[in-house]
Amino acid sequence: MIDITNFIQLLGLLPLAIVGITVVLLLVAISLKRNHLFSCLLTVSGLLISLLSLFLINTKNPHTVAFLMQIDRHAVFYVALMLLSSIVTCIFSYSWLEQNAVQKDEFYLLILIATLGGIVTAYVNHLTALFIGVELVSLPLFGLIGFNFQKNSSLEASIKYTILSATSSSFLLFGIALLYAKIGDLSFTVLNAAFINDIGYHQPLIIVGLTFVILSMLFKLSLMPLHFWTPDVYQGSPIPTVLFLSTFSKLAAFTALLRLSLYIPFLSNQTTQGIFTAISVISIIFGSLMALHQSDIKRLLGYLSIVQSGYLLTCITTIQISSISLEVIAIYLISYLLATFGIFSMLSTYCTKLDNSDYTFASSHMQKTSKMLTVKMTIFVLSIIGIPTTLGFVSKLYLLSMTINCRFWILVIAIVTGSLISLFYYLRLMNGVYVKKIFSEENFDTGMIYHRTSKVETAVSFLSVTFILLLGIFPQIIIRLLKFIL
Amino acid sequence: MSLILLILIPYTSAILSWKSKDIYSRWIAVTAVFTTLLISLINWLTLNEKVKFICPWIPQFNINIYLSMDGLSLTMVSLVGIIGTIAVFCSWNESRKNLFYANILWIIGSIIGIFLATDMLLFFFFWEIMSIPMYLIIYFWGYEGKGKSTSKLHRSATVFFLYTQASGLLLLIATISLVLVHYNVTHNLTFDYIELSKTSMSYRTEFFLMLTFFAAFSIKMPLVPLHKWVVNTHFYTPNSGAADLVGLVIKTAPYAILRFLLVFFPHTITFFSSVAMCLGLVNIFYGAYMVFNQNDIKKLIAYSSICHAGFILISIYTSNLISYQGLVIQIVASSLSTTGLILIASQLYKKLDSRNINEISNIWGQIRWLPATTIFFFLATLGVPGTGNFLGEFLILLGCYQTHPIFSYIATFSLITVTIYAVSAINKTCFGISNKRLISSSGKYLELSLCEGTLIFSLVFFIIALGIFPQIILETTEGPIFNILTSIEHL
Numbered sequence: 001m002i003d004i005t006n007f008i009q010l011l012g013l014l015p016l017a018i019v020g021i022t023v024v025l026l027l028v029a030i031s032l033k034r035n036h037l038f039s040c041l042l043t044v045s046g047l048l049i050s051l052l053s054l055f056l057i058n059t060k061n062p063h064t065v066a067f068l069m070q071i072d073r074h075a076v077f078y079v080a081l082m083l084l085s086s087i088v089t090c091i092f093s094y095s096w097l098e099q100n101a102v103q104k105d106e107f108y109l110l111i112l113i114a115t116l117g118g119i120v121t122a123y124v125n126h127l128t129a130l131f132i133g134v135e136l137v138s139l140p141l142f143g144l145i146g147f148n149f150q151k152n153s154s155l156e157a158s159i160k161y162t163i164l165s166a167t168s169s170s171f172l173l174f175g176i177a178l179l180y181a182k183i184g185d186l187s188f189t190v191l192n193a194a195f196i197n198d199i200g201y202h203q204p205l206i207i208v209g210l211t212f213v214i215l216s217m218l219f220k221l222s223l224m225p226l227h228f229w230t231p232d233v234y235q236g237s238p239i240p241t242v243l244f245l246s247t248f249s250k251l252a253a254f255t256a257l258l259r260l261s262l263y264i265p266f267l268s269n270q271t272t273q274g275i276f277t278a279i280s281v282i283s284i285i286f287g288s289l290m291a292l293h294q295s296d297i298k299r300l301l302g303y304l305s306i307v308q309s310g311y312l313l314t315c316i317t318t319i320q321i322s323s324i325s326l327e328v329i330a331i332y333l334i335s336y337l338l339a340t341f342g343i344f345s346m347l348s349t350y351c352t353k354l355d356n357s358d359y360t361f362a363s364s365h366m367q368k369t370s371k372m373l374t375v376k377m378t379i380f381v382l383s384i385i386g387i388p389t390t391l392g393f394v395s396k397l398y399l400l401s402m403t404i405n406c407r408f409w410i411l412v413i414a415i416v417t418g419s420l421i422s423l424f425y426y427l428r429l430m431n432g433v434y435v436k437k438i439f440s441e442e443n444f445d446t447g448m449i450y451h452r453t454s455k456v457e458t459a460v461s462f463l464s465v466t467f468i469l470l471l472g473i474f475p476q477i478i479i480r481l482l483k484f485i486l
Numbered sequence: 487m488s489l490i491l492l493i494l495i496p497y498t499s500a501i502l503s504w505k506s507k508d509i510y511s512r513w514i515a516v517t518a519v520f521t522t523l524l525i526s527l528i529n530w531l532t533l534n535e536k537v538k539f540i541c542p543w544i545p546q547f548n549i550n551i552y553l554s555m556d557g558l559s560l561t562m563v564s565l566v567g568i569i570g571t572i573a574v575f576c577s578w579n580e581s582r583k584n585l586f587y588a589n590i591l592w593i594i595g596s597i598i599g600i601f602l603a604t605d606m607l608l609f610f611f612f613w614e615i616m617s618i619p620m621y622l623i624i625y626f627w628g629y630e631g632k633g634k635s636t637s638k639l640h641r642s643a644t645v646f647f648l649y650t651q652a653s654g655l656l657l658l659i660a661t662i663s664l665v666l667v668h669y670n671v672t673h674n675l676t677f678d679y680i681e682l683s684k685t686s687m688s689y690r691t692e693f694f695l696m697l698t699f700f701a702a703f704s705i706k707m708p709l710v711p712l713h714k715w716v717v718n719t720h721f722y723t724p725n726s727g728a729a730d731l732v733g734l735v736i737k738t739a740p741y742a743i744l745r746f747l748l749v750f751f752p753h754t755i756t757f758f759s760s761v762a763m764c765l766g767l768v769n770i771f772y773g774a775y776m777v778f779n780q781n782d783i784k785k786l787i788a789y790s791s792i793c794h795a796g797f798i799l800i801s802i803y804t805s806n807l808i809s810y811q812g813l814v815i816q817i818v819a820s821s822l823s824t825t826g827l828i829l830i831a832s833q834l835y836k837k838l839d840s841r842n843i844n845e846i847s848n849i850w851g852q853i854r855w856l857p858a859t860t861i862f863f864f865l866a867t868l869g870v871p872g873t874g875n876f877l878g879e880f881l882i883l884l885g886c887y888q889t890h891p892i893f894s895y896i897a898t899f900s901l902i903t904v905t906i907y908a909v910s911a912i913n914k915t916c917f918g919i920s921n922k923r924l925i926s927s928s929g930k931y932l933e934l935s936l937c938e939g940t941l942i943f944s945l946v947f948f949i950i951a952l953g954i955f956p957q958i959i960l961e962t963t964e965g966p967i968f969n970i971l972t973s974i975e976h977l
Contacts, residue, residue, distance in 0.1 A: 298870070387618060388611045401662050416655045423651055427644050431625070479546045 006078040009064075012057050012059045013072035015050040015079055016119045022046025022250065023112045026483050036104040040094050043108040044087055047115065061302065067187060068408050069123035074262075074326070075107070077485050078255045079429035085247035087465055093240030095151060100148065100238070107147060110140035118252040124259055125310060127186040127213070128174045134220065135250045138165045144241045147235055154410040155288060157236025160435040168219040175212025178205050180182060180326045188263040197264050210266060217260065220253035225281040231294075242298055243344040246305045254312055258329070261316050276317040283310030284418035285472030291425050300425060307418060311399065312414070318406045328398040330482050331383075334471075335383060335391040338464045343429075345461035346373065362368055376465050381430035383468045385423060390472040488525050488543040488555040488717055489539040489602055492563065495521050496595030501807055505587035507923055511584040515574045516694050518591055522598065523567030530962070531561055531904065543608070548676050552605040555968075557962035558814065568948065569825055570594040572941055575828060577726040586627060589619035600738045605720050606661045606677040607771060609746075613657060615696045616735065617650035620719075627724040642718040649715040650932055656702035664750065683973065696751035696758065703747065706739035707795050709895075712774050720788035720857050725835045728863045729784070732827040733791060741797045744813070744970060748802070752974045763893045766803075769796030774903035778910075780943055781833045783841045786911060787824060794820040798899055801882040805974055809885020811960050812875070816878025819952055820961065826863040826945040828858070832883055833938060834915075843911060847918035850968035855931050857916045859942050866949050868908040869901065874952030 026042055029035075062072035081123060097104045115134025124130045142165070145159025180186055182205040183194055194206065201207070215226070223231040228349050234242050237481075261267050267276065282308055291303035315329045322328075385391035403411045471478045499518035503511035529537065539553040544871070555563070562778040563805060573590055580586045596619075599612035624643040630636055661677070668685040669675050676682065687695075705712045723729035748755060773793030780786040794816070799812040833856055834849070835841050850857045888895040936940070952959070 154571065382618065388614050393614075397658070397662070400659060401666070404659065404662050405666055412659060416652075416659065420648060420652055423648050424644065427647060431640065474545050475548055481542070 009071075010350075012063070012065055012123075013069075014053040014056060015083070016116065018046060018053055018484070019112055019119065022050075022198045023109065023116070026109055026112065029315045030105045030109070032194070034105055036094075036098065039105040039108050040090060043112060044090050046112070047083050047087045050079060051087070054080055054083075054389060064125055065123075067119070068126045068129040070125035071123060071243070071486055074170070074259075075122045076156060078251065078332065078384070079119050079445070081337060082115065082122065082248055082251050082255075085244070085251060085337060085341075086115045086118075088460055089244045089248065091242055091460055092243055093250060095457070096238060096240050102150075105146065106450040110143045111149075114140040114144075114244070114252075115246065118248060118255075121256040121280070122259075125188050125263070127188075127193075129177065130213075130256055130260070131169075131172060131176060132198040133252070134216070134256060135169060137249055138169065138220070139240075140167070141245070141249060144244060144342035145237045147240045147241060150405075151236075153236040154238065155236075157233045159344075160229055160236075161233045164219070168216040168226075171212045171219075172216035175209045175214075178209030178212065181210070182206050188259075191264045193463065194301060201269060207359070213260070214257070215416070217253055217257040218279065221250065221257065221313070222306050223279050223309050223313060224286060224306065227281070227283070229291075229405050230306055231299045231302035233307070235296055235299040237298070238297050239298070239344070239347055244301070246301060247340055249332070250305065250309065251337075254309075254333075257314060258319075261319055265320055267312070267317065273317055276313060277408060277410060280313035280317060281414040282312045283307065283313065284414045288418045294425070294461075297429075300429075301466075304422075304425075307422065310418070311415070314399065314403060314408075314411050317409065318402055322402050324398070324405075326400055327479075328402045328484055329483050330486060331391075331398050331478060332395045335395040335468070338384045338391060338468050339380050342376060342461050342464040342468070345457055345464070346377050346380070376461055378430055379465050379468060380427050383472070386419065386424050388472070389469065391468045391475075391478070394475045488529065489555055490521055490541075490551075492525055492555070493595055493603065496598065497833040498593045499546065501592035503591065504584050506584060508583040510575070510579065511587045515587040515591055516571075518840065519567065519574050519594065521570055522594070523564070526560065526564045526567045530564070530829060532623075532645040532707050535835045538713060539725060543605075545606075547679075548674075549607045550605050550629070550678070551608060553599075553602040553608075554604045556966040557603055557964070558741075558966040559601045561814060561818065561959055561963055562654050562737070563598055565737075565821055566594060566597050566601070569734055569821060571947070572825060572829070573731050574605070574655045575937060575941055576730075577724070578937065580627060580724065580726055582626070583907050586623070590624050590731065592619040593623075593735070597731075597734050597738060600874065601741060604679045606665070606679060606746075607681075608677075609742075610657055610661055611655070613738070613742075614650075614654040615655070616738075617647055619652075620731070620735065621647045623724065624719065624722050626684065628722040629725050633867075639722050642722045646715050646719050649712070653702045653705035655700055656705075656899075657909055658718075659680065660698035660702060663698070665867065666841075667695070668727065671944065679746070679749075685750070686705060689753060692751045692759075693754050696747065699750070699952045700743070700745050700758075703739045703743050704765075706736060707734060707743075707799065708792060709741075709795070709799070710769050710792070711793050713769075716792065717788040720784045720791075721782065723784075725820060725832050725841075730828045731905060733828070734823050736791065736795065737789055737821055738811070740795075740802060740817060743799075743802050744810070748805075749973050751840070755803065755805060755974060759805070759890070760893075762798050763890060764801045764906055766796040767798035767893065769793065769799065769895055770897060772798075773858070774900060774907060777907040781842050781844055783834065783843055783846070783911075783915075784828075784905075786825045786843065787831065788962055790827075790904075791824050793900070794824075794867075794901075795895070796878060797882055798888060800857055802891060804882075804886045806885040806889050807964075807967060807972065808969070809882050809889070810883025811963065812878050812883075812885060814959060814963045814967070815952065815956055816882060819874030819949060822945055822949050823863055823866040823873070826949070828866065829942055829945065830860050830863055833862075833934065833942075843914045846915050848916070848917045855939060856934060857944070859910050860915055862946055864908045864912050868904045872953045873949050873954065875949070875955050 022043065026039060029039060029042060057071060057076055064070045093107055097107055099227035101107065114137050116359060117133045119135060121133035121196045124133055142158055145161050146154050150153035160414055176186065179191070182203055183190060211320055219226040235243065237245065266272050287303050287310060288305035291300055291307065294300040294303060312329065312332065315325050315332065319325045333408040379390065386396035400412065400415065403415065499514050504513040506514060534946060537555045541551045541853065543549050543551045574587065576684060579584065589736070593616055596612045596616035598762060603609035603612055610635060621643050624646060625640060628639045628643065630639050664682060665675065665677055667687050668682055671686060690775050708716045716732070773789045773796060777786055777789040798813060798816060800953045801816065812959050831841060834846050837853060838846055840846055866873040866875050869879045870911050883894050885896060886897065
């Protein structure tokens with residue numbers, strides 16, 4: 001007889017199973033007959049069903065599944081965010097693939113596999129699962145980055161990422177091995193016990209092992225000393241992949257680090273706090289400074305991703321001392337995702353065919369053709385800057401309150417300086433939509449700007465705008481929602 | 487109820503005018519500013535009741551939409567009404583009207599919000615939101631300068647935004663810190679001005695919080711090392727005269743210092759007042775010195791308003807009733823006279839196609855009414871008796887003499903420097919070498935249109951009325967100023 005409790009436990013894996021089934025179905029579909037639209041629809045609907053299945057999961061009491069994973073509210077929340085960003089990536093990639101790619105359907109396959117990995121990292125409760133999740137996310141990315149393989153830059157980026165990512169994975173593995181050598185168990189619960197009993201800080205093997213594990217996470221998050229791959233890879237990747245990198249892959253790495261630091265209290269130590277603070281400060285400030293002189297928009301987005309990771313790391317730094325840091329992270333992520341979706345919807349509208357995408361990417365006819373697009377872009381950028389009435393302001397308010405409350409004055413100064421520097425390029429990005437005479441005449445003839453947006457893309461950017469404004473003007477909605485979810 | 491209308495009308499009509507056609511948008515704007523002005527005038531009649539509006543906004547953090555109006559706010563709001571009306575009328579023929587008017591109304595709404603907000607987060611909200619339309623106005627409608635590319639204009643818009651953002655971020659940090667300090671003492675999370683003003687804290691905390699607030703406000707004020715954005719903004723804003731809103735934007739800072747900074751951190755005043763007064767003196771003399779070197783009439787206006795800011799700062803730190811009353815008069819009068827000069831500058835530019843003071847010369851007798859009013863407004867800025875400016879400066883110096891006589895002595899000397907620049911500007915524009923431009927310009931008699939004339943003469947009227955009958959403002963603002971003073975002195 002099937003054990004009922006076991007069944008409920010397995011229910012938690014439903015989103016994972018659904019995405020897995022979608023992978024198989026898509027494989028079969030591709031091998032039978034290639035149809036781009038069908039593949040896209042299949043992927044999106046699989047991801048949607050998986051998203052809906054999250055409602056079935058009992059989150060009241062956290063429970064572990066097969067030692068490897070733990071299902072709780074946080075996990076479900078982050079899975080939802082990841083599925084959402086996968087869906088949006090699929091939607092935006094459709095038109096790009098239609099115009100640029102030879103092989104179209106494999107893109108969705110890779111995204112689905114990465115999503116599998118992302119869900120695993122959100123559930124992770126064991127270092128083995130962590131490794132599986134992280135690898136499942138980064139392996140498909142090799143393909144996604146090099147998807148535009150006719151182009152040398154794309155191939156170069158792919159090879160760069162492959163080598164560096166493999167190195168970081170070996171770091172992770174090495175760290176895990178060291179931890180195992182000392183503790184003899186890889187479960188987070190045991191590791192937690194080791195740190196609570198205070199032996200963790202005095203054992204060189206544990207410290208070195210944990211450092212290696214964290215270093216590989218920091219690499220995936222592209223934080224400052226380990227950021228060198230980011231701008232190059234972003235520049236070489238196709239636009240949908242850049243979106244995927246800056247939303248999904250960042251989320252996955254971040255969730256892994258978050259769970260690590262939630263369950264293993266290494267951040268209650270002053271020294272580790274200091275190191276994390278230093279990393280986030282240099283990421284924010286130097287990332288912003290280096291972004292100042294970029295003329296390629298994808299490269300710019302790479303540097304912005306470093307800066308955003310820096311902001312996210314500040315929340316992790318205070319996770320053991322501040323009671324609201326989880327809320328801050330959630331609000332920050334939501335506002336970041338919405339604004340990023342929005343900006344990429346603009347990019348995919350106007351840059352789909354641009355090879356060397358220029359900074360000011362917009363068309364000269366934007367003002368005439370679509371007033372709405374200009375307004376949308378303005379709102380997205382204002383939200384990232386953190387102007388009141390947008391969701392970005394709420395997240396800035398939360399972030400600053402948290403850091404001030406913890407008395408991390410260095411972080412406060414870094415946040416302020418970073419956001420002042422970042423004004424320069426965000427404003428340039430925003431003004432890009434207003435500026436005229438960007439493209440020469442022959443570009444118009446090839447029709448690269450008058451790429452028609454699909455209705456779905458417009459709907460996504462419209463929804464983002466609505467949510468940014470709605471939640472920005474009435475933040476109590478999102479605060480109440482998060483109180484309920486988290 | 488009337489308070490929320492004062493804010494809602496500009497905002498909603500901003501959206502309306504943005505969405506409507508060019509022809510309707512200006513009428514929407516006109517109706518909006520007139521209604522705002524009317525509502526604020528109605529409030530003059532029912533002054534004795536303290537008007538309030540409270541409605542919860544973010545209940546989790548106890549943040550409310552809390553507006554209240556006393557005599558001081560009322561004076562400022564009416565000033566916004568008057569200058570806003572002028573801004574709408576004098577940009578009657580701007581290109582892309584609908585968006586332009588939307589921006590202007592948005593600025594007006596935000597400034598009114600700043601003067602009414604009693605909740606600190608709401609105050610910050612308006613403080614921050616004001617910069618976007620200003621940025622857009624400079625960016626799209628700005629004056630590029632002769633033979634210069636737009637890139638300079640765009641850079642100056644960015645610099646403007648940078649300064650205001652720096653000010654906004656400092657203000658946000660200071661507000662959050664103050665609220666958290668209050669929360670740690672009383673375990674009551676609130677952004678309410680009255681609650682926060684009772685916060686008790688150590689002297690060190692108080693001092694650092696005060697410095698953060700002061701830094702935030704001094705950017706907007708502007709104090710001298712941080713004044714560059716005002717000069718740029720004055721220079722690059724459109725010539726039509728909508729720039730008079732800049733004059734209002736910088737008047738929000740002294741209001742904020744008077745209303746918030748002094749009341750929140752009363753213990754620091756005795757120590758900090760001499761520092762602030764020194765800064766004020768630097769402002770006055772630096773502004774006056776810079777005015778001598780300016781050829782561009784808009785830059786001249788900008789530096790003279792920096793000069794006024796110095797006077798205002800000195801008077802804020804005197805903690806003296808007479809001086810504070812002079813301060814209110816000075817704020818109103820200098821806004822009006824700056825507006826007048828901006829209008830004159832826009833008229834001169836329109837007629838003569840130049841803003842260079844050396845090229846505009848000998849206009850006396852050439853354009854009907856314009857030279858006379860030019861002289862009037864220059865004399866008003868230097869504070870000739872009979873104008874509001876004279877009264878303001880006089881009361882400030884008088885009040886300052888009672889508490890800080892030395893600063894009063896030094897500040898008095900500025901009257902001489904101000905006179906020099908005003909007189910030399912009058913000389914250059916109205917008299918001087920005969921003007922080739924006027925003669926060559928198509929031979930027809932240049933005249934002010936009815937609308938332009940009415941605007942300029944109504945300003946003349948207001949300034950003189952303020953100088954002769956200041957009693958109405960003095961009486962209105964006496965109560966709130968007295969409240970501020972008692973809260974400072976009852977430590």
